Amino acid sequence: MQGWRVPPPKGPTKSKEQLKRERERKVRSLIRSGQLKSERIKNAMLKVPREDFMPECYRDYAYLEVPFPLPGKQASISCPHSYPLFYEPLGLDEGQRFLEVGVGSGYGAALAREVVGNDGLVVSMEIDPLTFDFAKNNLELAAYHDIVLVNADGGLGYPEFSPYDRICVTASCTGIPQPLLEQLKVGGRLIAPVIERGVQYLELHEKREQGVTNELLCEVLYVPLRGRYGRK
Numbered sequence: 001m002q003g004w005r006v007p008p009p010k011g012p013t014k015s016k017e018q019l020k021r022e023r024e025r026k027v028r029s030l031i032r033s034g035q036l037k038s039e040r041i042k043n044a045m046l047k048v049p050r051e052d053f054m055p056e057c058y059r060d061y062a063y064l065e066v067p068f069p070l071p072g073k074q075a076s077i078s079c080p081h082s083y084p085l086f087y088e089p090l091g092l093d094e095g096q097r098f099l100e101v102g103v104g105s106g107y108g109a110a111l112a113r114e115v116v117g118n119d120g121l122v123v124s125m126e127i128d129p130l131t132f133d134f135a136k137n138n139l140e141l142a143a144y145h146d147i148v149l150v151n152a153d154g155g156l157g158y159p160e161f162s163p164y165d166r167i168c169v170t171a172s173c174t175g176i177p178q179p180l181l182e183q184l185k186v187g188g189r190l191i192a193p194v195i196e197r198g199v200q201y202l203e204l205h206e207k208r209e210q211g212v213t214n215e216l217l218c219e220v221l222y223v224p225l226r227g228r229y230g231r232k
Contacts, residue, residue: 006066009057019051022063026080036084040093044114045083053077053107053138070105072131074223077105078170087115089204089217090166090189097161099183100124101154101225102170106135109147122147123161125154127226155229157183164188172200172222177229181205181212193222195231
C-alpha cells in the first residue's frame, strides 16, 4: 500500500481474547488522542471485531495503524483511526440514513450500522465485484443482514433511499459527485477525500438552503474513486 509498510502475510495465530484486548487498547488510544469522542462510535468500535473483516492472512494485524489490501482493484481496508476520522466530523448518530461510497471490507458499514441503530439505515455501494463479494460475505457472517449493499458506481449514489442524512466517500475524487449532493438532505453532511493541487484533503460539506459549505479537515491518502466521477 502506498505510504505504508504492510507486514508480510501469515497464518492467523491470535485468539479471539487476544484480539479483543487489542481492540480495547486501540479504542482507549483513540480516546486519549482525542480522535474518538462519540459514545456511540466508541461502543461500535468495541463491539465490531475488525479482524473478522480482514483477509485471513492479515487477521493478526487487525489493530495496526496500517491499511491492508483486499480483493479487487486497488481495494483496501483503512487504518483503524480512519473510521472516527470520518464519522466524528460527520456527526454520525442514531436514527440517521447513511450512504457509504466504497464498502471495502464491510467493516465501516458494520460500524455505521451499530451507530445508527435500529431506527437508522445503512446503504453501502461498491463498484468492484470482487471487493463487493468479499464485503458481502463478511457482513453476512457477522449477521449484518439489514445493510443495503449495492454493487454499482457509488458516485451516482442510490436514489431509492434518498435523501440521506450523512454520506461518506471512502475514495479520493477531484470534486464531489453532483448526484451525491443532490441525494443529501438539507442539513445533512458529506465527507470525502478531495484532491486539491495534487494533495488529498479530507473535506466536510454541509448542505444548507443557501448552498453547500466546505471545510478542510486534514491531509489524507486514499485510493482513487472509480466510475463516472473517477479521476480521468
